[in-house]
Amino acid sequence: MTETAHVCRAYAVTGGLDTRALRAAWGETTDGLRSRTGLPIGRDGGPFGFTDLGGVADPGPRETAERLWADPLALSFPGTGGPAARLVLARPAGGGHLVMLAVNRAFPAACSPATLIEDLGAAYGVVAGGGSGDPSDVDLTWGPGLTGPLERFCSAEGVTPHEVLLAAYAELLGRHGGGEGPLVGMLAPAGARPVVRVDRSGRPSFRELVRRTAASTRTEAGPGTGPTGPTGEGEHRGRTFAEALFTVEEPTEPVLRLPGARVRRIRSEDAPSEANPILTVRGSAASSLTGRLEYRTTPLDTGAAAGLADQLRTLLGAALADPDAPVDTLDPETPGQTRAAVRDADLTGVGGWSGKPVHHHVRAMAHATPDAPAVVDGAGVLTYGELRARAERITRALHGLGAGEDSTVAIRLPNGPDQAAALLGVFDAGAHAVCLGTGHTGERGRTLLAGMRPRCLVLDAGPDDAPLLAWYRGELGGRVLDPGSPGDVPVDPGSPAPGPGGPDPTAVAGRWAYVAYTSGSTGRPKGIPQTHRTLAQFTEWFAGEFGIGPGARVAQWAAPGYDAGLVELFATLGSGATLYPVPDRIRAHPEKLAQWLATERITHFQTVPSFARKLLTAIGDGAGGRLPSLGHLLLAGEALTGDLARELREALPGARLINLYGATETILATWHEVGDPGPGTVPIGRPIPGRRVLVLDAHDRPCPAGVTGRIVVCGPHVTPGYVDGEAPGDAFRPLAGGTGAGEGTPGITSGPCYRSGDLGRRRWDGLLEFKGREDSRIKLLGSRLELTDVETVLAADASVVECAVAARTGPDGLVGRLVAYVVPRGVPDGEPAASPSVLRAGLRRWFGKALPPVSFVMLSDLPRNAGGKVDRRGLADLTPIRAGHHTARPSSTDTHPQT
Structure with missing residues (x-):
């Protein structure tokens, strides 16, 4: 930048800036200069001016500042005879504010930028009434415990404190990114390379990592390199941004502090504002180093900046204490912090069950309130007494067919009274149940029956069932029971109906209650058993936490065969509430379902987020009104976005919105009541009582806060294992000992565990976040990418109803591109409302200028399985809307940021 008649300082300001207070503070600042300069003071002209440019077309503060730097006349500096100083305020189109101070070089030192900025910050704090500051921007100090070892290490290695800090910073960010070290933009003294990637390959020691860092930063930059130019680094050649920023400033550099707002210095050589986080280090000697860390995450995760700063200090301390240890073994959290986090994740010692299985609870309700x-x-009302009588008849019939203790009984009935009675009858008979979908009449039905070989099949047979029944009787020698006429089969006279007390509940606690079949990742049906203890413990918690009891009206929406349907049924009937099975004819129709929810005055409804979005549209269109009776909306099975959660809370202000997470292997694992959702994905919350939910790395060590790892659920309510000889692989492998989260970690015992295959991270506020699946984390063009991250950004666009993103591989087996299947909002005359160019722009705003190749396929709907989840295997077979296969490829220089 050439010499000009003025010195500029520019700041991007977000958060709670009080512009009136800023104008008043500028007046107080200029008034205070009277005695130091002897200049006549004017508020909006003369030596000191205030210019409010209002809204400007530039997309962000940095672009606005660049325009003003290039146009001195815009600052009202016609020459050296112009104002002494001027404060400029602008509101860029991209949001936030720009505060820019310009000081004429011809005026005395008392008008220096440092003096004016310090005085302005102090005056603003008084005028605006102070404020707590922005939690995403924290001061960073080191203390004598670090400065001494840092000084000795630098002297021994011949490196600078900045190079040591950069190595620790890059190592920490690499942990949070889950792969290579990030590209770090350097704003440092001349001669330092402006963009570096710290080489973390080969498990180096910290000493070696610092040496590599020093070698990288001291490499002279070639023409055109910098935070906004190419790096010339192999696969990253042409990369046009820095993922993080490391800034070195002199201690005399002024710092503008506006309490209650986040302030970031902008310089003409700055990296783009997308860089995150930003570490600013002031000073050069180890003994005098200070810093500031900016870390922008979701607004609700307010401890992020402070947490990352604390991890940086802890990691640096561990590295200086043992610089020759492999750097990836150094923990950014103290042992006490790790133990505390593991204790918070362990609720296996709370939330015990009453000791009674679910059918005992239902029988007690029938005895007390028949x-x-x-x-x-649709057929009417079935009382508890009538339900008990039906169940007793089925129990006797099952005994007559030889189905007793530990027998398997298949139930192929729609949700309703017959299904409820059949389940109770099976449990009372001592058998365990397998619920099949009513559509299981073909090859899948035969596969399931052949695998489980049930003693009896309970169904209301129709004409279409004849081939299946003939095969079942002929091939398996099975017996069939019609729940509507159980008296047609032989009854064992020695099998009395269960009385009010029933068999000893403790004798059945560890027996299987049911086996649920899921498709699994390979598409092959996978049988997952659960015990009476687990089913009863969970449904007791579920009913108690969500207020299910007499007077509650609970919808049974989950399809037969899914454990969610069993939870809905037994949480309701075991607590004296009333079950309302959703009629099959309206289950998949949001408009009809919304009206049904209103007519039946349903108080509790559980579904998946993608269907809740459709239901939300139906409610907005007037179907069912605002559902005033609905007190609980429970969502599970898919990631819940902040935008959808916010819309649901606005549409249903009287309902508790609950986000549930878990697999069939554990029924569920965590829950979160949604308050004020921010952007991105809603947290999955904290463990359900009786479960321990950990986020572990590849060595079974607990991941520090903010670091993505594998979700592992432990405790007594993990399924005993798969049936039918299904190989579990590593799914139930015990936790590693030693330094992992197994027996070697203080306060932790191993025991049964389930490795879910899901990825998650522990937020800085202690809540868990779902980060996709291991099989949805791909590597594209050398960088890691979470498909769920792309889906979250696309779903946030107002023109998108829902979406799913899939990776496509080339002949070499490597992922070469992504395909985004999008259901647009409103399709007038068959033309999608969402356009690929607009969606691509949204992705670019989130991911920066680096974006993988993405194709867009517009669909009228996404395919779903019987449980309501998106059927990802069926996406490629769908027909786009009109010729809606739109492809948008970036230039060959585009890549994707490290995740």
């Missing part, structure tokens, strides 16, 4: 409504459907 005339209370148990199940209501």
Whole structure:
């Protein structure tokens, strides 16, 4: 930048800036200069001026500042005879504010930028009434415990404190990114390379990592390199941004502090504002180093900047204490912090169960309130007493067919009174149940029956069932029971109906209650058993936490065969509430379902987020009104976005919005009541009582806060294992000992565990976040990418109803591109409302200028399985809307940032 008649300082300001207070503070600042300069003071002209440019077309503060730097007349500096100083305020189109101070070089030192900025910050704090500051921007100090070892290490290695800090900073960010070290933009003294990637390959020691860092930063930059130019680094050649920023400033550099707002210095050589986080180090000697860390995450995760700063200090301390240890073994959290986090994740010692299985609870309700409504459907009301009588008849019939203790009984019935009675009858008979979908009449039905070889099949047979029944009787020698006429089969006279007390509940606690079949990642049905203890413990917690009891009206929406349907049924009937099975004819139709929810005055409804979005549209269109009776909306099975959560809370202000997470292997694992959702994905919360939910690395060590790892659920309510000889692989492998989260970690015992295959991270506020699946984390063009991250950004666009993103491989087996399947909002005359160019722009704003090749396929709907989840294997077979296969490829220089 050439010499000009003025010195400029520019700041990007976000958060709670009080512009009136800023104008008043500028007046107080200029008034205070009277005695130091002897100049006549004017508020909006003369030696000191204030210019409010209002809204400007530039997309962000940095672009606005660059325009003003290039146009001195815009600052009202016609020459050296112009104002002494001027404060400029602008509101860029991209959001936030730009505060820019310009000081004429011809005026005395008392008008220096440092003096004016310090005085302005102090005056603003008084005028605006102070403020707590922005939690995403924290001061960073080191203390004598670090400065001494740092000084000795630098002297021994011949490196600078900045190079040591950069090595620790890059190592920490590499942990949070889950792969290579990030590209770090350097704003440092001349001669330092402006963009570096710290080489973390080969498990170096910290000493070696510092040496590599020093060698990288001291390499002279070639023409055109910098935070906004190419790096010339192999696969990253042409990369046009820095993922993080490391800034070195002199201690005399002024710092503008505006309490309650986040302030970031902008310089003409700055990296783009997308860089995150930003570490600013002031000073050069180890004994005098200070710093500031900016870390922008979701607004609700307010401890992020402070947490990352604390981890940087801890990691640096561990590295200086043992610089020859492999750097990836150094923990950025203290042992006490790790133990505390593991203790918080362990609720296996709370939330015990009453000791009674679910059918004992239902029988007790029938004994106490026989005339209370148990199940209501299109056929009328079935009371608890009538339900008990039906169940007893089925129990006797099952005994007559030889189905007793530890026998398998298959139930192929729609949700409703017959299904409820059949389940109770099976449990009372001592058998365990397998619920099949009513559509299981073909090859899948035969596969399931052949695998489980049930003693009896309970169904209301129709004409279409004849081939299946003939095969079942002929090939397996099976017996069939019609729940509507159980008296047609032989009854064992020695099998009395269960009385009010029933068999000893402790004798059945560890027996299987049911086996649920899921498709699994390979598409092959996978049988997952659960015990009576687990089913009862969970449904007791579920009913108690969500207020299910007499007077509650609970919808049973989950399809037969899914454990969610069993939870809905037994949480309701075991607590004296009334079950309302959703009629099959309206289950997949949001408009009809919304009206049904209103008519039946449903108080509790559980579904998946993608269907909740459709239901939200139906409610907005007037179907069912605002559902005033609905007190609980429970969502599970898919990631819940902040935008959808916010819309649901606005549409249903009287309902608790609950985000549930878990696999069939554990029924569920965590829950979170949604308050004020921010952007991105809603947290999955904290463990459900009786479960320990950990986020572990590849060595079974607990991951520090903010670091993505593998979600592992432990405790007594993990399934005993798969049936039918299904190989579990590593799914139930015990936790490693030693330094991992197994027996070697203080306060932790191993025991049963389930490795979910899901990725997650522990937020800085202690809540868990779902980060996709291991099989959805891909590597594209050398960088890691979470498909769920791309889906979250696309779903946030107002023109998108829902979406799913899939990776496509080339002939070499490597992922070469992504395909985004998008359901646009509103398709008038068959033309999608969402355009690939607009969606691509949204992705670019989030991921910066680096974006993988993405193709867009517009669909009228996403395919779903019987459980309501998106059927990802069926996406490629769908027909786009009109010729809606739109492809948008970036230039060959585009890549994707490290994740």
